[in-house]
Amino acid sequence: MRYRLRTLLIVIAVLAAVLARVAYLKRQRDFHRQEANRLATQIATFQNYDVRDIREKVRHIGTFGPTARGSTIGADLPGKYGSPEYEDTLTNWHLAHEHEILANRYSRAIYRPWALVWDDPNSVPDQARWVDIRVATYSAILAVAMLAAWKWWPKTIVSSKAEEDHAVG
Secondary structure: OOOOHHHHHHHHHHHHHHHHHHHHHHHHHEEEEHHHHHHHHHHHHHHOOOHHHHHHHHHHHHHHHOOOOOOOOOOOOOOOOOOHHHHHHHHHHHHHHHHHHHHHHHHHHOOOOOOOOOEEEEEOOOOOOOOOOHHHHHHHHHHOOOOOOOOHHHOOOOOOOHHHHEEEE
């Protein structure tokens, strides 16, 4: 099978767009995981707990949600309710959970790069969409542009040998 150069360029452009989206989603996932781990380390150091236990709790709540069994926060925090120590620890717990939720969302979106990733961990969109409108619009514009380029691109120049054969004949 022989392909024209413009067909190859179109295929490479589409592949590059998809891979760029996947790379963005992976970078966002890694950033949020790193932040969740950093906060879990701070919590563990501050409360004198094992870091692995705190990370496991954060992952559990990030995966199953705040209503999951054993996901209560605040019952065993150091300090008195309302004290700066208590508030700082509680804030770190909530931030760690938010980052873990976002990391899970980006991780799932890697396998569906066309899907919308909702960036607010405390709420969900009113209407969950299967496809991100922005990505779909950009993809459609890119597809139309590539189709137009493929359809109306000037034909390749005929080689001089073929011209000579045509002129002689």
